[in-house]
Amino acid sequence: MSRLLRPASRLVSSSIARPAARNAFQSFPRVPAIVQSRGYAKESGVKEYTVRDALNEALAEELELNPKVFILGEEVAQYNGAYKVTKGLLDRFGDKRVIDTPITESGFCGLAVGAALAGLHPVCEFMTFNFAMQAIDQIVNSAAKTHYMSGGIQPCNITFRGPNGFASGVAAQHSQDYSAWYGSIPGLKVVTPWSAEDAKGLLKAAIRDPNPVCVLENELLYGQSFPMSEAAQKDDFVIPFGKAKIERAGKDLTIVTLSRCVGQSLVAAEALKKKYGVEVEVINLRSIKPLDVEAIVKSVKKTHRLLAVESGFPAFGVGAELLALTMEYAFDYLDAPAQRITGAEVPTPYALKLEQMSFPDETLIENYAKKMLRL
Amino acid sequence: MRIPVARLARGSRHSTFLPGHPIYRALQPQRWASSLSQKPGSAGVRFPGAVDSKFTNAMQFELPATYPAIPTYRALSPDGDIIDSSFTPPPDSLALSMYENMLSISIMDIIMFDAQRQGRLSFYMTSQGEEGTCVGSASALTKEDVIFCQYREAGVFAQRGYTFDDFMSQLFANKKDAGKGRNMPVHYGSSALNIHTISSPLATQIPQAAGAAYALKMQRLTDPNTPLRIVACYFGEGAASEGDFHAALNIAATRSCPVVFICRNNGYAISTPTLEQYRGDGIASRGTGYGIDTIRVDGNDILAVREVTKKAREMALQDGGRPVLIEAMSYRISHHSTSDDSFAYRAKVEVEDWKRRDNPITRLRKYLEKKDLWSDEKEAEARGRLRKECLKAFAQAEKEKKPPLRTMFEDVYEEMTPEIKAQMKQLKEVIDRYPDEYDVSEFEGGKDTLSS
Numbered sequence A: 001m002s003r004l005l006r007p008a009s010r011l012v013s014s015s016i017a018r019p020a021a022r023n024a025f026q027s028f029p030r031v032p033a034i035v036q037s038r039g040y041a042k043e044s045g046v047k048e049y050t051v052r053d054a055l056n057e058a059l060a061e062e063l064e065l066n067p068k069v070f071i072l073g074e075e076v077a078q079y080n081g082a083y084k085v086t087k088g089l090l091d092r093f094g095d096k097r098v099i100d101t102p103i104t105e106s107g108f109c110g111l112a113v114g115a116a117l118a119g120l121h122p123v124c125e126f127m128t129f130n131f132a133m134q135a136i137d138q139i140v141n142s143a144a145k146t147h148y149m150s151g152g153i154q155p156c157n158i159t160f161r162g163p164n165g166f167a168s169g170v171a172a173q174h175s176q177d178y179s180a181w182y183g184s185i186p187g188l189k190v191v192t193p194w195s196a197e198d199a200k201g202l203l204k205a206a207i208r209d210p211n212p213v214c215v216l217e218n219e220l221l222y223g224q225s226f227p228m229s230e231a232a233q234k235d236d237f238v239i240p241f242g243k244a245k246i247e248r249a250g251k252d253l254t255i256v257t258l259s260r261c262v263g264q265s266l267v268a269a270e271a272l273k274k275k276y277g278v279e280v281e282v283i284n285l286r287s288i289k290p291l292d293v294e295a296i297v298k299s300v301k302k303t304h305r306l307l308a309v310e311s312g313f314p315a316f317g318v319g320a321e322l323l324a325l326t327m328e329y330a331f332d333y334l335d336a337p338a339q340r341i342t343g344a345e346v347p348t349p350y351a352l353k354l355e356q357m358s359f360p361d362e363t364l365i366e367n368y369a370k371k372m373l374r375l
Numbered sequence B: 001m002r003i004p005v006a007r008l009a010r011g012s013r014h015s016t017f018l019p020g021h022p023i024y025r026a027l028q029p030q031r032w033a034s035s036l037s038q039k040p041g042s043a044g045v046r047f048p049g050a051v052d053s054k055f056t057n058a059m060q061f062e063l064p065a066t067y068p069a070i071p072t073y074r075a076l077s078p079d080g081d082i083i084d085s086s087f088t089p090p091p092d093s094l095a096l097s098m099y100e101n102m103l104s105i106s107i108m109d110i111i112m113f114d115a116q117r118q119g120r121l122s123f124y125m126t127s128q129g130e131e132g133t134c135v136g137s138a139s140a141l142t143k144e145d146v147i148f149c150q151y152r153e154a155g156v157f158a159q160r161g162y163t164f165d166d167f168m169s170q171l172f173a174n175k176k177d178a179g180k181g182r183n184m185p186v187h188y189g190s191s192a193l194n195i196h197t198i199s200s201p202l203a204t205q206i207p208q209a210a211g212a213a214y215a216l217k218m219q220r221l222t223d224p225n226t227p228l229r230i231v232a233c234y235f236g237e238g239a240a241s242e243g244d245f246h247a248a249l250n251i252a253a254t255r256s257c258p259v260v261f262i263c264r265n266n267g268y269a270i271s272t273p274t275l276e277q278y279r280g281d282g283i284a285s286r287g288t289g290y291g292i293d294t295i296r297v298d299g300n301d302i303l304a305v306r307e308v309t310k311k312a313r314e315m316a317l318q319d320g321g322r323p324v325l326i327e328a329m330s331y332r333i334s335h336h337s338t339s340d341d342s343f344a345y346r347a348k349v350e351v352e353d354w355k356r357r358d359n360p361i362t363r364l365r366k367y368l369e370k371k372d373l374w375s376d377e378k379e380a381e382a383r384g385r386l387r388k389e390c391l392k393a394f395a396q397a398e399k400e401k402k403p404p405l406r407t408m409f410e411d412v413y414e415e416m417t418p419e420i421k422a423q424m425k426q427l428k429e430v431i432d433r434y435p436d437e438y439d440v441s442e443f444e445g446g447k448d449t450l451s452s
């Protein structure tokens, strides 16, 4: 979408002063180094990776390791992917492994599902998950269910991947978060990477997993850099599903979050520490199906307060699910009602400022947490 | 099909829907299969699914590769001469206005492309090379006809009377933008011109066009005084790979919808060339498969495009309505959009060649010059004038106020919910309390539009 729908810049020429333009890949405050390098500072061999490079490396390694793996999607080969995630893969692996398709999401997704049912391990890229709507029947009714419906004889080892969630100035039809949609389907696994390590480890795990997995990436993270440990740079690095990661330990409040909101929550947590000396625990879910309920309960036992932060719509969302689970499994440990921050209940506005206000940001998270902690 | 109609008839307050009424009859598909009997030893097949097929004992696969390609109709030679003297060209005044509309679009494209590069606009898509397809086809439609577009059809808008002001208001999302600033640039729409607002997900407009045509047909049946109307639906050859395209053609054919599908085959879908988009004979060959009357036309020949659209419109209205497919061949001279650099996937010389070799604007210009209707002076005058008009609209639109703040709260619910009202009230109070923090003067009506 970057080339077709992405405003190259959002400079507005009006004489009234406006914030500087956002740009596709560097639009938001980068995670401060202090947060980013936590726990890595002394390790040797740590390298900076963008999320894009991490995904690219994961794909290259899996293509290399397993001849059953192939990638297909619109513009993935010749053009190196709409967001350049598949850069160089056509040259390296050839057009049998990296395949451009006609503009037919249901066609190429269906083809990929069929190939998976026949024993290959396709990676099906959607230009964005907004366009996967054209193919959702293949994902939900075929990929997710065939193993069960066939009495367990028909595995479907397939990975669906692509950017998910709002981007920047591409209006309502290109700005939706499908975590809750796919997260609600029995038979699917769903992961939502935040950092470069997440991206690499989860994508590799998705490709190896014998089940259909949706890897919900985030366009705004593709260009962000993160440290990658030496272990994660190896080609055997995978992150297990269903295990959340405590990105920052704390004792006063648990923030459970995913994808881009992890970085924002860490910034908020750091600010809360600086301003008020409180310790906020930030849990990066990494996978939302399966979901690491245990990690959440364990954290709530310690902090007694829970705040869910996500950028989907509020109704029937990931936040709603997290709150319900907290009620079901950790009610007795709560000192206050669990709360959620979500995207706004509106079709995503095109206007820059309205778009910004439709989704959580660092300040909002900070203020919410402050209220919950009565600071 | 019968059951819902019968239910509709019974459940409806309109006795007009009872059997015997034209709507009722129109909704009843003709059921051939059940009444056909097949004599033993007959030469033809009477399978319900293929009633006119002949038996054969020669096993012969149909080999599309051996079929001749569907020809491309043209009326005007690249030198601007009418090829067949029996062809009736449009009146000179119309030819001239069509020429000016193509010129307007191409001038606007140059200005806005550059404006985007300067950061004055977030995004833009040009239609260089396809002005003829759009202006020519739109010139054959009536004001009442209903249009669905994809995004590269500025010429359709211009030909129907969308002004520079209208274009610029949408591009700059100001208070005069019919879409109230909720869409990306180039997602034009106009209820006055009966053009549905452009929607980003590809191909969704194609089945919708069939549905809109069905509605027009029904309206005409209930009220014969409504004008005869068709739906014209534009889409690219890339979008035609989507399932929606196929679903649309089949539903339009089986429901006999008065819709003209106009495919702009410009050789590319972003970086994907047609060679990788499909293997058949373009998009036209698919029409016949669905039982749809189809023609292929030279999109660089605006007179030919106009002529086939005129005829297609007529056909679409015959016998109670039916779909027609037009495939207009051209070449996407432009990059896909301002976010694309097409020289990454095609040679610059290829583009330059096309530009030089054939172009809808120069072809019509040659025709006009040969008829002494056009000259270098007129060209210079028109270009200067249109450029000035466009820049004027540009400057005005840029300065124009933004849509009222109130529009933030509108159009999800017909009536604002109590929650939305409360939010709007709260916003007003905040602005009232901190006038120095919130300069709302750039929004039409300022903060007053927030009063319930």
Ligand SMILES: Cc1ncc(C[n+]2csc(CCOP(=O)(O)OP(=O)(O)O)c2C)c(N)n1
Pocket: A004, A074, A103, A105, A127, A131, A134, B152, B200, B201, B202, B235, B236, B237, B238, B239, B240, B264, B266, B268, B269, B270, B332, B336
């Ligand atoms: C469902 C869906 N898939 C993918 C896209 C991304 N996309 C936007 S335009 C485009 C190319 C369309 O090509 P074509 O239909 O030939 O029209 P052209 O741009 O050539 O006028 C693509 C793939 C989209 N908007 N919607």
Ligand SMILES: [Mg+2]
Pocket: B236, B237, B238, B264, B265, B266, B267, B268, B269, B270, B332
């Ligand atoms: Mg095209």
